[in-house]
Amino acid sequence: MATPDALAFRFFSLQVVRTESLGPSLVRVTFAGDDLAHFHSDGRDQSLSLFLPAEGRSKPAVPFEEGENWYQAWRELPDDVRAVMRSYTLRALRRDPDEIDIDFVLHGVEPGAAVAAGPASRWAADAKPGAEVVLIGPAVADNRAIRFRPAEGTDLVLMWGDETALPALLASLESLPAGLPVRAWVEVPHAGDVQDVVTAADAEVTWLVRDESSAEGAFPALDAIRAAGLPSARKPYVWLAGEAGRMKELRRHFVGERGVDRRQVTFVGYWRRGLTEEQLREQPQE
Known part of the structure; x- marks a missing residue:
């Protein structure tokens, strides 16, 4: 059965x-x-x-x-x-x-x-x-393959994603209630990839167009997030999705530098630089 x-x-x-x-x-x-x-x-x-x-x-x-x-x-x-x-x-x-x-x-x-x-x-x-x-x-609307789950009482949502996470990020923004403060950073390869954002939340979305000529290891999104002034919040929620290595750096920033409770951080590695999906599937899950 x-x-x-x-x-x-x-x-x-x-x-x-x-x-x-x-x-x-x-x-x-x-x-x-x-x-x-x-x-x-x-x-x-x-x-x-x-x-x-x-x-x-x-x-x-x-x-x-x-x-x-x-x-x-x-x-x-x-x-x-x-x-x-x-x-x-x-x-x-x-x-x-x-x-x-x-x-x-x-x-x-x-x-x-x-x-x-x-x-x-x-x-x-x-x-x-x-x-x-x-x-x-x-086949069931609320299922374990939905990871974006701000806890009750969340008063600030922080998001980062690259182009692979864009559909999930935009759909999640659309689900948020009116007035909830949101700050999101989205990396895309080209300016033409920027999309309209539809949400009732109080969302500020920063689009970062990737510079493919930048030095190896450069991560402008992390610099932009570090420099950002964020609204005060008692119970922030962080959602990070995209390339696994970048996601880890951002998770360390939000938990270690911003003091966000690690239990209120959701991180999903959609891909890993240098690996095919078949190879990534064989990697140990963290």
């Missing part, structure tokens, strides 16, 4: 409906399918596992008929058959009709890119209506 936690998540077979460019580095892909009637989420930074077809194939091979043994069965598929699994966050869920949006970062798809695009970037850059995917997503 499946455990209660397992019942909170299920497989969804979906198709691309449309795509929308959000900037030089970002594309939004909208998915639909009958299965979405069973998809429920409170949003915020809801994480998902997305399966894309292996190169040269039209459908993702995911042996979900194996039940709880699907992961091992998936790992044992031949390399040229096994679906590509990547982690993403939900940008939006809509009803009538049932649709979800997932925003993809396009790394390395531009001509002459220093680093070649990975399979997910290549797929998203060329996604067409009707393309089929499979994802593992929530």
Whole structure:
């Protein structure tokens, strides 16, 4: 029998409906399918596992008929058959009709890119209506794959994210109540990646366009956050998401230099410099 936690998540077979460019580095892909009637989420930074077809194939091979043994069965598929699994966050869920949006970062798809695009970037850059995917997503609206959870009584929210965290950061901002003070810093590769922010909160969002020519190890966001004057707060909450190494530096700043209770800091490493997602998945969890 499946455990209660397992019942909170299920497989969804979906198709691309449309795509929308959000900037030089970002594309939004909208998915639909009958299965979405069973998809429920409170949003915020809801994480998902997305399966894309292996190169040269039209459908993702995911042996979900194996039940709880699907992961091992998936790992044992031949390399040229096994679906590509990547982690993403939900940008939006809509009803009538049932649709979800997932925003993809396009790394390395531009001509002459220093680093070649990975399979997910290549797929998203060329996604067409009707393309089929499979994802593992929530069947229960409030689930453990939502990490953005300010405690009751939070009187200041502090956020940092890079472009991989942008969908989660914007969705979380949209969920906040009117008047709550928020200070957020967002790193993006290009000025054209800056997006409108919609929130009832008292939010001040600082966009930091990355200078790719800056010295190795430079971290302008940390300098900007260190220099920032913050509203006084009795119970601040910090949410950090993006590249794992940068996130650690910021966590040390907020806990060690700003005195934030470490229990009120949420940090999620979406990627790690120099590692593929497959390699990151094999790393010990902190």
